[in-house]
Amino acid sequence: GIGGRLAQATEVGFLEGSGTLDFLTGQTEIHAQSRVPFDPANGGWGVGQISGVFNIANGSNGAVVGKLEGSLDFRLFNANVPLAPTSGSWTTLGKKRTGGGFVGAALVPFPCALGLGFCYLELDSNGNPTGGITPLVANEFNKHGVPVAKFLFTLFQ
Numbered sequence: 001g002i003g004g005r006l007a008q009a010t011e012v013g014f015l016e017g018s019g020t021l022d023f024l025t026g027q028t029e030i031h032a033q034s035r036v037p038f039d040p041a042n043g044g045w046g047v048g049q050i051s052g053v054f055n056i057a058n059g060s061n062g063a064v065v066g067k068l069e070g071s072l073d074f075r076l077f078n079a080n081v082p083l084a085p086t087s088g089s090w091t092t093l094g095k096k097r098t099g100g101g102f103v104g105a106a107l108v109p110f111p112c113a114l115g116l117g118f119c120y121l122e123l124d125s126n127g128n129p130t131g132g133i134t135p136l137v138a139n140e141f142n143k144h145g146v147p148v149a150k151f152l153f154t155l156f157q
Contacts, residue, residue, distance in 0.1 A: 003037075004035055004037045004038055005038060007036075008032070009148075010029065010031050011030045012029050013027075013028055014027055017155075021155060023061060025056075025058055026058030028055070029055050030054040031054075032051065032053075033051060034048055034051075034072050036084075045077055046075060047071050047072070047073045048072050049070070050068075050069075050071065050088065051067070052068050053065070053067050054066050054068065054090075067091055067093070068088060068090040068102060069089055070086055070088015072084050072085075072086045072106065077108065082109070083108060083129070084105060084106040085103075085105050086104050086106060086151070086153065087103045088101065088102055089102070090102055090155055098157070099157075101155075102156070103127065103153065103154055103156075104127065105127055105152055107121060107149060107151070107152065108120075108149050109136055109147035109148070109149065109150075112133065112135060117135055118135070118136045118147040119134060120133065120134050120136065120150060127154075
């Protein structure tokens with residue numbers, strides 16, 4: 001049968017804009033939800049939708065609020081490739097509306113070798129796996145001690 005994975009996530013961090021996107025620099029909070037189909041008869045996980053809103057607190061310029069829409073691709077996801085590429089579009093809201101695209105990946109934690117906790121796959125600056133791994137730190141677990149996925153992405157115009 002066909003099923004799916006519904007998820008809601010909050011990501012917090014620092015976004016650093018440059019060039020025409022310099023105004024996007026600041027502490028960032030993103031609230032997103034995704035729906036990814038699962039069909040064992042067709043190989044497992046598929047491509048689903050991701051949508052969300054973001055708020056960037058950028059100091060004296062106030063806040064930048066926006067939304068994003070895109071896809072989350074779990075077709076390559078397995079024990080050897082613990083990540084899911086994502087891409088789509090973003091827009092800011094308010095008087096100075098602007099927008100563009102985004103690309104990135106959801107890093108899914110996996111058990112490290114030799115029982116050393118959980119790790120993320122390391123990516124290079126282009127989002128490609130390097131073959132290295134990084135152990136999770138304390139704030140990369142939820143309040144129940146479960147490791148959480150981490151999103152890395154780049155916004156562009």
